[in-house]
Amino acid sequence: MSGNLRVLVIGGGAGGFFGAIACAEAHPHAQVTLLEAGRAPLTKVRISGGGRCNVTHACFDPATLVQFYPRGGKALRGAFSRFQPKDTIAWFQRRGVTLKTEADGRMFPVTDDSATIVECLTKAAQSAGVRIKTNASVVAIQRVGTDFLVQLKSGDVIEGDRLLLATGSNAQGYEFARSLGHRIEPPVPSLFTFNIADPQLRELAGVAVESVRAQLLVPNQKPIEQSGALLITHWGMSGPAILRLSAWGARVLHDCRYQATLRVNWLPQLSFGQVEQVLNDAKTQEGRKAIASYSPVSLPRRLWQYLVARCQMNEEQRWADLSKKSLNQLVQALTQSQYAIAGKGAFKEEFVTCGGVVLKEVDFKTMESRLCPGLYFAGEILDIDGITGGFNFQSAWTTGWLAGHAMGEG
Structure with a gap:
């Protein structure tokens, strides 16, 4: 040299x-x-x-x-x-x-x-x-x-x-x-949050769930999946699971102008059948309690109430009166909730x-x-x-x- x-x-x-x-x-x-x-x-x-x-x-x-x-x-x-x-x-x-x-x-x-x-x-x-x-x-x-x-x-x-x-x-x-x-x-852009135009969801701003499984669904594309913590914000969703999805989905999301579907499994540690069993047990053992006020799963109370309301159940409805159809809807809401992504937010600096x-x-x-x-x-x-x-x-x-x-x- x-x-x-x-x-x-x-x-x-x-x-x-x-x-x-x-x-x-x-x-x-x-x-x-x-x-x-x-x-x-x-x-x-x-x-x-x-x-x-x-x-x-x-x-x-x-x-x-x-x-x-x-x-x-x-x-x-x-x-x-x-x-x-x-x-x-x-x-x-x-x-x-x-x-x-x-x-x-x-x-x-x-x-x-x-x-x-x-x-x-x-x-x-x-x-x-x-x-x-x-x-x-x-x-x-x-x-x-x-x-x-x-x-x-x-x-x-x-x-x-x-x-x-x-x-x-x-x-x-x-x-x-x-x-x-x-x-x-x-x-x-890569690493950004998701805007979700759901006023009821946005009211939960600040609610965090330690572990979810989130999927990004874009027409004609293989689903992209990530796990981790999720944070609900006043514009939609953030947290590690969402940021990872935004990174892996950066190109497809850009190509579809940030209009896509987000599917969230709020209870990834349980199988579909196990969630069904937990709800059936609540129906049998806690029949007199109102569904909205008694959650048999470990989710933040406000999030549980939001998911119950999403299944069109009223606040007074009791566990004993839960129909098979409503129970299935609730299992779906807990394991396969779908949200329309309507744009991207920023991620700090x-x-x-x-x-x-x-x-x-x-x-x-x-x-x-x-x-x-x-x-x-x-x-x-x-x-x-x-x-x-x-x-x-x-x-x-x-x-x-x-x-x-x-x-x-x-």
């Missing part, structure tokens, strides 16, 4: 920073310059996880880990065998930052403050000799021979031998990739898109372009997205690390 190798990194987010640090540390003779369009780098890291920064997820088996990526899992399988959450934890630990694991597997700094991660990355970049230029907005990139000419808004042109594009899900970043010969999968650089055009051993030698990719510019829980950061750390190590070679 020549002593004056010039490495340019465009994008001061998680992937870009990690790539720049990895390159500068592994190849001290390379001159690494990071260009960030904004006034400060790492803004998404700073606001993520409600300001706590969900760094990664405590899943240490690459084969299991890839199952949390609706797009890109297959390509990441080998990448995770080289740098995975265990390596992320060790990387930060070596630099004085300890991560802790929460009950759901998400990992945060013990300080519960994203500034800890921002400071750690900034310090690591500085001590590795990375040159960080802020307010350095790139307007065009040209390939001239083996050089990359990066033109800034200021009029300056910076030359490099290697170029890492880590611009996130940014339209201009996609344009740069296109100008260098790459195809882009059209970006569409952690907006994720699917889409980006077509993965077949990138070598995932090195993150180098298969079409343009010397060009590398990291993070969300790629057609990779994970569900909520630290997975999107982990793919940024992994792809950044691989790109950083490879860029200084040869």
Whole structure:
């Protein structure tokens, strides 16, 4: 490797920073310059996880880990065998930052403050000799021979031998990739909540159920199914089960303009027959009680009353008077409730898109372009997205690390 190798990194987010640090540390003779369009780098890291920064997820088996990526899992399988959450934890630990694991597997700094991660990355970049230029907005990139000419808004042109594009899900970043010969999968939103126009349901805003099985039904498509907690909101439904469905169904939902059917099994731990048995037992043993006020299943009281009302039962109706037909309706409501999705809501500030650089055009051993030698990719510019829980950061750390190590070679 020549002593004056010039490495340019465009994008001061998680992937870009990690790539720049990895390159500068592994190849001290390379001159690494990071260009960030904004006034400060790492803004998404700073606001993520409600300001706590969900760094990664405590899943240490690459084969299991890839199952949390609706797009890109297959390509990441080998990448995770080289740098995975265990390596992320060790990387930060070596630099004085300890991560802790929460009950759901998400990992945060013990300080519960994203500034800890921002400071750690900034310090690591500085001590590795990375040159960080802020307010350095790139307007065009040209390939001239083996050089990359990066033109800034200021009029300056910076030359490099290697170029890492880590611009996130940014339209201009996609344009740069296109100008260098790459195809882009059209970006569409992923990770969002469902709007459901049911006034009675919306009155239950704040009611949460720990475990449901939810299915997304779109005409002429195979049902998509996810499990997890569900939260009823004043616009419809949210919670992990819904966010996962939105991620796996991102493309089909976009194509049907977010008009689809959601089917919810509120009691996934019981079979259809078991639910029927529980209701029959209530009819026999609690016959004098009103159905609306006595629930034989473990659901929030308001949700139970809403489901009973949905079956057109009045508040005074007693268990003893429950007809076979009404009992079947109630079993259906508990195990196969259907709701019309009428659009999508936002999900806090952690907006994720699917889409980006077509993965077949990138070598995932090195993150180098298969079409343009010397060009590398990291993070969300790629057609990779994970569900909520630290997975999107982990793919940024992994792809950044691989790109950083490879860029200084040869």
